[in-house]
Amino acid sequence: MKKTSGKSALGRDFPPPLELGTAAELSDGHLLDRFVAQREEPVFEAIVLRHGPMVWGVCRRVLRDHHDAEDALQATFLILARKAASIQPREKLGNWLYGVAYLTAKKAMASRARRRALDGKAREAKAWENKVLDPPHPGADPGDPLDELLPKLDRELSRLPGKYRAPVVLCELEGKTHKEAAEQLGWPIGTVSGRLSRARGILAKKLSCPGAALPAGSLAALLARDVSAANVPAELVGSTAHAACLVSAGHATAASVISAEVATLSAEVLKTMFLSKIAMSSLLVGLVGLGGTGIYYGVQSASGDTAPKTQTAQAAPAVVAGPGTNWPVDDVPEETRKAEPAKDQRPSTPAVPAANPAADDTAKLQGTWNAVQIESNGKTLGKDAVGVRDMQFIIEGDQLTIPGVEAGSQGRAGSGGPARRKRFALDPAKTPKAIDLTSLDGREKGETAACIYKIEDGRLTIALAPAEHPEARPEDFKTAAGDGILVITLEHANIKKN
Known part of the structure; x- marks a missing residue:
């Protein structure tokens, strides 16, 4: 040649x-x-x-x-x-x-x-x-x-x-x-x-x-x-x-x-x-499993129906009344509110609780969160992208729920049907802060994914471990082609817009 x-x-x-x-x-x-x-x-x-x-x-x-x-x-x-x-x-x-x-x-x-x-x-x-x-x-x-x-x-x-x-x-x-x-x-x-x-x-x-x-x-x-x-x-x-x-x-x-x-x-x-x-x-067109956690979401129907919302609470539990809590009391889970002791049963001089970063962050996470950005394979989709704008997390106590979404894709939960639920455990002492998500249902029931999170400027960002290796905790909030990591940024539903 x-x-x-x-x-x-x-x-x-x-x-x-x-x-x-x-x-x-x-x-x-x-x-x-x-x-x-x-x-x-x-x-x-x-x-x-x-x-x-x-x-x-x-x-x-x-x-x-x-x-x-x-x-x-x-x-x-x-x-x-x-x-x-x-x-x-x-x-x-x-x-x-x-x-x-x-x-x-x-x-x-x-x-x-x-x-x-x-x-x-x-x-x-x-x-x-x-x-x-x-x-x-x-x-x-x-x-x-x-x-x-x-x-x-x-x-x-x-x-x-x-x-x-x-x-x-x-x-x-x-x-x-x-x-x-x-x-x-x-x-x-x-x-x-x-x-x-x-x-x-x-x-x-x-x-x-x-x-x-x-x-x-x-x-x-x-x-x-x-x-x-x-x-x-x-x-x-x-x-x-x-x-x-x-x-x-x-x-x-x-x-x-x-x-x-x-x-x-x-x-x-x-x-x-x-x-x-x-x-x-076309990762976000239709259903996507997020990392090893088995969290699922999908494109909602053309009718514009939105995912289920949390019920509005009428009173705040003690956990959200402490310092460092910024979320409105309306987002407190109802079952948590019902468990609150009656006023006349409370001690007259409550003890000052010891500093507990995990409890503080858990309190901050309570409520409904809407996705505003998703990054995968080094590419970013904004809040107006299909699959991002309708994605929602509902956090109550130590449980994270992804509401059921429209049927029509393999593995997708039916409209109004079963949601995906995760129990989470926080370790804010680690750098970055660690969050372990354990599936409570679906094919991944009982599996735990090692992830990281941060709460900054009213936003929650979670980097989810790769699906094939849920124990491989991400080191930062960046993604690259083929690494299997998914980074989701969410905004609290009750944040007031100027």
Whole structure:
């Protein structure tokens, strides 16, 4: 293929082609820029050599079949060739490739299952008999419980929020030091170490069998042992780089260097990624589950009916009469008001209560709150957006309720039907302030999500933990693409507008 000089998307001038050794010294960002500009095989080959062992390991662990793993690896890098210009941020290429490799391997597994169902052959059983599948890892004892965890490893790793998965991919799967990972990600080294430790803890918990804890050290050993066995077949590197250059240039001759299975697999994954992007962009059109809490809301009917309101209380309980309480007494829950002791039963000289930040904040939260802003995947929707303007929280005592919403979407509560209820526990001593939400109904009944909150300028802001990892408490009130965090800002319904 003819090589010409050109410019990257960042405006860098590139001289004529690089040798493989020189390309290997460039950063991921420079390699992607150069490939987009010139489609040089040595440049793409350097990318395959750098990230191929990680991708190969994912495909092997999920598929457990050498041939299928080869197809999945090639499809993963062909998808990279097609999407190279749009990958952001560049320094997280390894994290991006991990996600695509896992999705591709799962697609390949589904395709394999369909083939077996059609031809009625037990291909996997015969493969085991003929030792076609990968042999046990070198040095592993027969029946080693760690090897039984390999099929589960990528399922849980793929569900980690991006900020936790990125350091695992770099340090555990690609063998970088904490310092190297910090430089690549642009994070302080302490942040890398802290998030890596947190990720190991989350994975260890998810991979543990009931009643048997898996130490984080064992997880590290499991990851390291699998990496040592993940050597990409040498013949795949060059052929994959050559096919990638042809595919990215739109050459029909790519069919001569890739199999029909690889072409079909990469097309299916690209379609899935496209549909996922559409679904994400319309996140708030219809029902959405907020984080791991199972809080649901939806678009209300076109008739303009609003969600149920709390009943107006006629008297304030003692908890809202103390200092630091700013909300009107009309928002006090009725059952709390009824529980208030009669006036003649109260002590004549009440004791001054000790400072209790949790009780103070609980008092401030009482009443009805209307959403004014929702942020997800780094994008913000304002109060006039569909799904934001009709969203409402009702807080009574230590219970948070999302009123029932219009029927018509999967999993949505019916109009006037069951609401979603959470019991909350506050810990304002933490930074940021912590709020744990435990589901009282629905599929998530009994599950607790670790979230954070703040009350500022008459507004309540809650950052909800990712749905797949409700124990991964957010560190701040910001979101980024793929992190699974949802940040909701609400305003008290009785705040008077000027």
